[in-house]
Amino acid sequence: MRSRYCAFVMSNAEYIFLSHSPQTREQVSVAAINDWNNQCDWRGLQVITSKQDHKLNRVEFIAWYKQDGKLQYHHELSLFMQEPLDSGFSQLIQPPVEHVWYYHSASYPNRNITVPKRNDPCICHSGKKLKKCCG
Ligand SMILES: [Zn+2]
Numbered sequence: 118m119r120s121r122y123c124a125f126v127m128s129n130a131e132y133i134f135l136s137h138s139p140q141t142r143e144q145v146s147v148a149a150i151n152d153w154n155n156q157c158d159w160r161g162l163q164v165i166t167s168k169q170d171h172k173l174n175r176v177e178f179i180a181w182y183k184q185d186g187k188l189q190y191h192h193e194l195s196l197f198m199q200e201p202l203d204s205g206f207s208q209l210i211q212p213p214v215e216h217v218w219y220y221h222s223a224s225y226p227n228r229n230i231t232v233p234k235r236n237d238p239c240i241c242h243s244g245k246k247l248k249k250c251c252g
Pocket residue numbers: 160239240241242243250251252
């Protein structure tokens with residue numbers, strides 16, 4: 118989860134693509150990931166819940182970003198599955214491992230998100246007020 122967020126921040130579309138489960142990877146492309154990511158200026162990741170059950174892990178998170186100068190958020194419940202490492206992702210994983218957590222799919226929880234106010238601490242954890250930082 119966090120490695121994928123870092124890959125978004127670092128514009129590493131190949132990592133985002135290859136960390137998709139081989140079962141669902143065909144639903145995305147490096148070009149589509151780049152198209153979306155190029156519009157986003159990532160500002161912070163907030164993990165809300167994480168529940169692991171054997172080879173399934175569900176992570177609800179908010180990823181904050183700026184787009185056209187406005188603070189926005191992406192709220193998602195991601196499903197990760199532990200699967201055997203495939204030949205694609207194995208090019209990016211060191212040291213070699215047998216199984217990895219792949220991003221499988223997403224759903225979008227119906228939950229109200231509290232957007233911080235101007236004088237609240239910034240979502241990027243800079244210690245500054247939102248209005249003096251990412252706001
Ligand atoms: Zn900030």
